[in-house]
Amino acid sequence: MINVITMFLFNIVVYNIALLYGTTGEIMIEKSGSLNLGVEGTMAIGAVCGYIAACRTNSLFVGVLVAFLTAGLTGLVFAFLTVTLQANQNVTGLTITTFGVAFYYFIGNGLSNSKGGWPKLNDTTLADQFRDVEIPLLSKIPILGKGLFSHNILVYLGIAIAVLMWAYFAKTMPGLKLRAIGENPGAADSAGINVTRMKYIHIIIGSGIMGIGGLYMGLNMGGTFEGSNCWINGYGWIAIALVIFANWNPAKALLGTLIFGFFNTLRVYNATIAYNFPNTLGWLNKIPAQFFSALPFIITLLVLIITSISKKNSSNEPASIGRNYYREDR
């Protein structure tokens, strides 16, 4: 029974850290005043390119780098279209999603039907680099240790990115400037901040972070390509919801990932848990799995409505979000 709890904790982290990558990446982009609805597609592009690069070179590091760069390139397309060419952000973002997921299938189907076939992950040095690393001392804590402090390297990287990003927004000068742009690009421009450059940099970095999340999804699925199911599987959309739930704060995104991950894991494990604790948690079995899947979206919808109704403005939503900045209109 103790094992069930440990497994549960372990799975919350291991299956949902990709959400954290998607969310922190999207927070960085939204803080610059852009709403990028292309998370799903950006993650898919990073996933497929990063995975292939990792398998070809047998190096996780190269995989992460390629995932970051290709997803960053996607971000560059978004930035070029919306910042320089003033295209509509919603349409551009949604198109990136359509394009990215289609690109994933295109490359995947193409490689699967080619001579070499789809690269496999099993028993390679790459799989070894992706193994779990135990943190000394902390991983020895009973129940919690194995669940929370024994994970692969990309889990730790994702958490580090979230913490660093929080510090970047809260404590540094460029972070402050970025927030100023998100609130009022015209005022930031007058204060001598190079709005265009800042937007480009942060959209590209944010997209790159999403790409690493995509690669993580692929590796976590064992790298098998199926013609009918994308690795990202809607996590990009949950990430967009999580940004709102986390109130545009990377540290809260960490917490939000655990909460949304809790529901995700409950969906998979409700039968096991109900079986192990029949007296207290037996009712869990009666809740349909689809309800847990829909829960992140239901909660976010409620958060959206409640924050807009409440008079006290506690939302950290950047004020200029979704609107392009055209200097001549200032």
Place this chain on the structure above:
Amino acid sequence: MSDFHLVRRADFSIRRLIICYAVGILISLGIGALLLSGLGINPFEYYKRMLTMGLIGNRYAYKCIEGLLKIFVPLLITSLALGLAFKMRFWNIGGEGEFLIGSICAAIVAFNSGSMPKIVTITLMCLAASLSAGIIGLAVAALKVRFNTNETLMTLMLNYIMLYLIRYLGSTKAPWNFFLNPESERPIFGQFADNCKMGGIKIGNFTLLYSVIAAIIITVIIYVYLKYTKQGYEISVVGDSSATAKYAGMKVGKIVLRTMFISAALIGLASGLATATAGTISESITNNAGWTGIIVAWLAKLSVPAIFVTTLLISVLQYGCQAAATQYPAIDSNFADLLQGIILFSVLAADFVATFKIARKGGQEK
């Protein structure tokens, strides 16, 4: 760059726009050709097969046209409906969700229709679909008007809530669940009785479904509505500037509520027609019309005749990729989405070239 800056072109030329778009589409097809060659496929043969949709030399060519129209009808109505909301700068990206709830409600009617005549059941199905979707749209619009809740994110969340609702209905065996086929052990959606399936006019072997005729009538009505009625005029004023609309004495809130209801209800109608045509429901009943419709409406710059043409082209693209997939196993119908994405990117860029120009700072402006 500092010597140059962007200036909106004062003159608008439809010829320049069309040339820019054509160049953009050609470049996209070129990129697609490069990708195809990368897989060792002759792009010209693939494009030929895609654009002719396997019609040439095919005894069953009429089946292709029927298949094409099944993609065309829901996409056309959805794109028009989304365009209506976008014209008002209301970001209804919940087409998928509205489509799904419409489909569920149409199925409720269909599975409980008993032995009513066909015309009654199909009318009721469309009515149920439109009303349910319309109410969702109205609720979103009410929150937007009253509390300024972000409608983009609200409709986005609703898409997924509806998706999981239909998945739940499709995978739960229970005595109350009349959506499922009672004879099957595995949960699968049941088929409608014959009095709930879309009929049509027989022309030789080809069947022209009534839904196609309905779609064309709706297109004409929306065109007239936007161009010649007071309500259509109000939509464009609110879209240009809601402050102007307010000063002109228009009730902006009421206009937003009304238009969003119409927009969502039309998507529901598209869904009702598609559900009756399919004769069953499924989570893929939307065929991504809610997403593709956004791209179509935007490619067409929200103009009704242009939406009609663009929908036709995108349907050919999608159906053509499906048809070509039988010949090329390495490329599935997702290639249509890939091309669609590249085309939109280039058209967005073309749009920019057509509406802006780069001017030298301090230089003379014409």
